Amino acid sequence: xxxxxxxxxxxxxxxxxxxxxxxxxxxxxxxxxxxxxxxxxxxxxxxxxxxxxxxxxxxxxxxxxxxxxxxxxxxxxxxxxxxxxxxxxxxxxxxxxxxxxxxxxxxxxxxxxxxxxxxxxxxxxxxxxxxxxxxxxxxxxxxxxxxxxxxxxxxxxxxxxxxxxxxxxxxxxxxxxxxxxxxxxxxxxxxxxxxxxxxxxxxxxxxxxxxxxxxxxxxxxxxxxxxxxxxxxxxxxxxxxxxxxxxxxxxxxxxxxxxxxxxxxxxxxxxxxxxxxxxxxxxxxxxxxxxxxxxxxxxxxxxxxxxxxxxxxxxxxxxxxxxxxxxxxxxxxxxxx
Numbered sequence: 008x009x010x011x012x013x014x015x016x017x018x019x020x021x022x023x024x025x026x027x028x029x030x031x032x033x034x035x036x037x038x039x040x041x042x043x044x045x046x047x048x049x050x051x052x053x054x055x056x057x058x059x060x061x062x063x064x065x066x067x068x069x070x071x072x073x074x075x076x077x078x079x080x081x082x083x084x085x086x087x088x089x090x091x092x093x094x095x096x097x098x099x100x101x102x103x104x105x106x107x108x109x110x111x112x113x114x115x116x117x118x119x120x121x122x123x124x125x126x127x128x129x130x131x132x133x134x135x136x137x138x139x140x141x142x143x144x145x146x147x148x149x150x151x152x153x154x155x156x157x158x159x160x161x162x163x164x165x166x167x168x169x170x171x172x173x174x175x176x177x178x179x180x181x182x183x184x185x186x187x188x189x190x191x192x193x194x195x196x197x198x199x200x201x202x203x204x205x206x207x208x209x210x211x212x213x214x215x216x217x218x219x220x221x222x223x224x225x226x227x228x229x230x231x232x233x234x235x236x237x238x239x240x241x242x243x244x245x246x247x248x249x250x251x252x253x254x255x256x257x258x259x260x261x262x263x264x265x266x267x268x269x270x271x272x273x274x275x276x277x278x279x280x281x282x283x284x285x286x287x288x289x290x291x292x293x294x295x296x297x298x299x300x301x302x303x304x305x306x307x308x309x310x311x312x313x314x315x316x317x318x319x320x321x322x323x324x325x326x327x328x329x330x331x332x333x334x335x336x337x338x339x340x341x342x343x344x
Contacts, residue, residue: 101145209244259318
């Protein structure tokens, strides 16, 4: 890696845990140099500062040969990263960050530069709901003849897979939560998965549309969808209500201390309504997604994150599990837990 572009410690630590990750870290200097040369870019990073990074990649601020700002993203090659460019190409900058160029072999993309210091997490929830709803309406494309559509998996197929995997994982992990909650998730998989495939409402869905994955466009101050863009889409095809769940397991600290459970259900309703979605379908998908998350956390031994997923899933199912910490004391996604 050129001296001006150090790898953020969190990213280096995450990928140093596996041989594939270490190999990718070792390849970053070459990949960065190749893309800078290919796209005629100059690094635009303040000396001594780290570039931006998410869970799965490095994002370096750059200048194009005409002096205009952009962002060079190099992702660890995994399934979600390989299809991200296809979704961004379909959106064409409408509701999502604009894709300027891509290189499939290196999972590298040249992107519009957004304001990394301003996200939807900075807005009050009522304003955030209106921005989020407007973006969802823009992102919900109907499948057409373009070849990019062949790259995405279907939410209904994922639900069918969960119907098999969730009970097996629940047993293997020693039944880490009550059976009724598992059965609530399976009911969602059996009904929404089948309905989603038959309904004709299949759209392109940004499945990780949480508050930190929506950044402001530079020079905009108004809290409206036009001033923001989505990043890191993890795209799939299916019911758009699938997209609401990440809003429900983030920002639990914003729930009122006295009655957090009704407020979580209210948040599900408000964000769904702002996007023109069915709140009950969103609630049901939230149950299934959080039960799947809970089993993953149980397998990794992440007790705080497990407790958060169980609180959200059981609350959405209408019967908050007893004995869990108050949601204000649960870790946010990405924090230790």
